[in-house]
Amino acid sequence: MKKKLVIVESPSKAKTIEKYLGTDYKVVSSKGHICDLATSGKGGLGIDIEHDFKPTYRISKEKKEVVKELKNLASNADSVILASDPDREGEAIAWHLARELGLSTEDNNRVTFHEITKPVVTQAIQDPHKIDMDLVRSQEARRILDRIIGFKLSKLLQNKIQSKSAGRVQSVALRLIVEREEEIRKFVPEEYWSVEAKVKKGNQTFEASLTKVDGKKAEIHNEQEAQEILDRARSHPFTVVSVTSRKKNKPPKLPFTTSTLQQESSTKLGYGAKKTMSIAQKLYEGVDLGGTTTGLISYMRTDSTRLSPLFVSDTETYIADTFGKEYSGTAHQKNSTNAQDAHEAIRPTDIHQTPEAVKPYLTNEQYRLYSMIYARTLASLMADAKFDVTSAKFAADGCEFSASGQTMVFDGYTKVYSKYEKQTTTLLPKLKPEEVLPNTTIDASQHFTEPPARYTEARLIKELEEKSIGRPSTYASIIDTLQKRAYVTLEKTSETSKTKVFRPTEQGELTNSKLQEFFKKIINVQYTADMEKNLDIIAEGSEDYIQFLRDFYDDFEPLVEKAYEKMPKKELEKVGRACPECGGDLVYRNGRFGKFISCINYPTCKYTENADDTLAELEKTEKICPECGSRMQIKKGRFGPFWACTAYPECKHIEPLKEKAKPKPTGEICPECGSELVERVSRYGKTFIGCSNYPKCRYIKKTPKAAKKEQDAAEQTAVDTAAENTVEAPVENAA
Structure with missing residues (x-):
């Protein structure tokens, strides 16, 4: 009996889904894209610009066997169902598969899974639909744009300034990093002073800050002004002017989108965007939970904060049963103006699959990320945290000071999210208007304004999203490309800090400078954001994508022609020696791991050596590859320099630069x-x-420090467990 063939993107997802569907189905993987634009035709674009931008697709070399196998399976199947990922890229993959397998786009042969769980998968299989050709056209327009801009600008920059590439979104992200660096260089620190009062009443000590002088905002520019205020304030009684109390509610944050997950993962877990998405992909595709494979989170490429009504209902019941009805909140949704809202927010597929319940089946990284997703989603549906806030104002000869304190009276959503969002409790003593506080010390401190902070991964992703540059699903690859092209480095802010920030390299700044000189009209925030809006309109079926591409090309091509004519060619700096292999000049080049020396005749001659004097001196010692007899040279990798065979890739022998110390x-x-x-x-x-x-x-x-940390964690777990098994007094009484 013939089986129904289901084609998904990921091999691991295929195994999970096949278990759900049973013996009537065979589930296989396309292993991602099977086609891409060819590199043939005019300019190697694979696009016939003169004939309505007609693309030419080719099957990737590494996918020919995959496609051959899929064709064979499809010809012997009862029917074929295309189940690639539920986004524009997935829709394009489904269309390419249909084209190669001879399937009709008019048939209902497309299904999407927003989470990999048995109920969702089996329901989706029963409700197939047509391939959404508007989504396909939007993705095709995006790919054509990226190919035209990427190929033409990259070729130009390689020819003129030896930069490796440029891109529609990549180059705008680079511009943001370079502009921030320019702001920092131009920044001139300005002196200012603050005045603080340290007040003691009874057993309590608190601080109050100077906010106004003679009814105007306090602005103190130098030591003389600060001393004048100190003389006034110290010579008069420090008196309470007013005391006010109010209630404050703090609502929980919305559930994760792709962007906010990447940001929070970077700041709270220390995972880069690329690593975060890789871990999330595994959680989405499915984890073996002791014999049952299931997806733990919903689709991780989304810009929506919406949660399904069924999930909300289940979670509200879970919150009431687990924590009490007073902890139940309301579902909120707030999407950005350019959000597609095609999927839900990133959430657990089952609220009863707690992090502790699945911990034995996860890696440490998977557990940490899943715990954060679970806590964020659960917290988003819980009640606000509630605080009593007290504010007080004080005066001393026209100098007005302010202080505030707050006490949490109901923990609300922080009951499950306090690990990721610390709350502070500050108390003020009981104060009465006109009360004089004699135990007060007033001092001034000098400060200087600081330049704007460089972008961390999280800050850059937030900036890209706020400015509608690219899509959240592309941020990880954008950041990765900028580093691979040696346009930026990601460096620690100090030796003791874990925070890493982006700094543009010399080549990155040169690349941005030339792009802004000749392509300012195209490579800018507004133009890129408008492109994204147009792609969204195409996806809705409301715009002719051919006309959109034609309008873009009419703007872009004249700029390219002018740049070829006007942009000066950067000459490579010569070392002053001849290449020992072909006699050509040796020149300096920039690579991913810094400056190096190579032959000017590259790629005909591939001779290279190190620009580092110490490594270059070491390299003069002739070292022969023990496997093939070729000369070995020093290369740089992500973990530092090493010896590598010059016959690579035929010979892949490598050796450490220094002999490893014996244990x-x-x-x-x-x-x-x-x-x-x-x-x-x-x-x-x-x-x-x-x-x-x-x-x-x-x-x-374990080091004593690690052992102590582990012991503390174990003790805290024991305390938490004991607390969970204890009936708590009502919050009002406890307060």
Whole structure:
């Protein structure tokens, strides 16, 4: 009996879905895209611009066997169902599959899964629909735009200034980073002073800040002005002017979109955008929970904060049963103006799948990300946190000071989200108007204004989203490309800080400078944001995408022609020596890992050497590859320099630059296998103690600090468990 063939993108997703659908279905993977624009035709664009931008697609070399197998399976199947991801890119993949497999776009052969759970998958299979050709046209227009801009600008920059590439969104992101660096360079610090009163009443001490002087906002520019205010304030009684109390509600944050997940993951977990999306993909596709494979989160590429009514209803019941009815809140939704709202927010597929319940089946990274998604979603449907806020004003000879304190009276959503959002409690003593506070010390402090902060990954992603540049699903690849092209570096703000910020490289600044000189009309925030709006309109079927492309090209092509004519060509800096292999001049070039020396005749001659004097001197020592006999040279990688065979890729032999230090015996015995413990050095240069029987035994001795942290965590878990099993007094009584 013939089976129904279901084609998805991911192999791991295929295994999960096949288990749900049973023996009547065969589920296979296309392993992502099977086609892309060809690199043939005029300019290698794969697009016939003169004939309505007609694209030419080719099957990727590595996908030819995949397509051959899919055709064979389709010809022997009862029917074919296309189940690629539920977004524009997924719709385009479904269309390419239909075209290659000879399927009609008029048939109901397309299904989408917004979460990989058995009920959702089986329901979707029963309700197929046509391929959405408006979405396909929108994605095709995006791909054509990216190809034209990317190919033409990249070729221009390679020819003129030796930059590797440019792109429709990539280059705007680079512009933001460079502009921020220029702001920092131009910034001139300005001196200012603040005045603080330290007040003691009874056993309590609090601080009040100077806010006004003679009824006007306090602005103190130098030490003389600060001293004049100190003399006034210190010579008069510090008196309470007014005390006010109010209630304040703090609502929970909305559930995650792709962008906010990437931002929060960066700041709270330390995961980059690329890593975050990779972990989320696995959680979406499915995890084996002790014999049952299920997706733990809904689709992770979304710009919507909407939650399905069914999920909201289930979660409201869960909140009431678990925490009490007073913790139940209301579902909120607030989408950006350019949100597609095609999917729900990122959420758990089942609110009863708590992080602790699935922890045994997850990696540490999966557990940490899932815990944050779970807590954020649950918190978004809980009640506001409630505070009592007290504000007080004080005066001393026309100098007005202010202080405030707050106390949480109801924890609300913070009951589940306090780990990711710290709340502070500050108390003021009981105060009465006209009360004089004699135990007051008033001092002034000097400060200087600071330049705007450089972009972290989180800040850059937030900026891109707020300015409607690109799509959240593309942010990870944009950031990755900027680093790979050596246009920016991601560096720690200090040796002790974990925060990393983007800095443009010399080549990045040159690239931005030339793009702004010749393509300012195209490579700017507003033009890029307007493009995204037009692509959305095409997806809705409300705009002719051919006319949209024609309007763009009429603006773009004259700029390219002018740049070829007017942009000066940057000459490569010569080293002053001849290439030992072909006799050509040796020149300096910029690579991903910094400056290096190569032959001017590249790619005909591929000779390279290090620009670093120390490494260059070391490289003069002739080293021969033990596997093929070719000369070896020093290369730089993400973990530093290493020896590599010059016959690469035919020979892939590599060696560390320095001989690895032999493990040093410690005299201790491994508690797991009885072998000797030794001192080792990790690839990051950190010393640790591990088993000499590695890799058979992977025991690593914890440092006293790590052991203490683990013990504290265990004790806290015990306290939390005990608290959960204790009936709490009503909040009002506790307060």
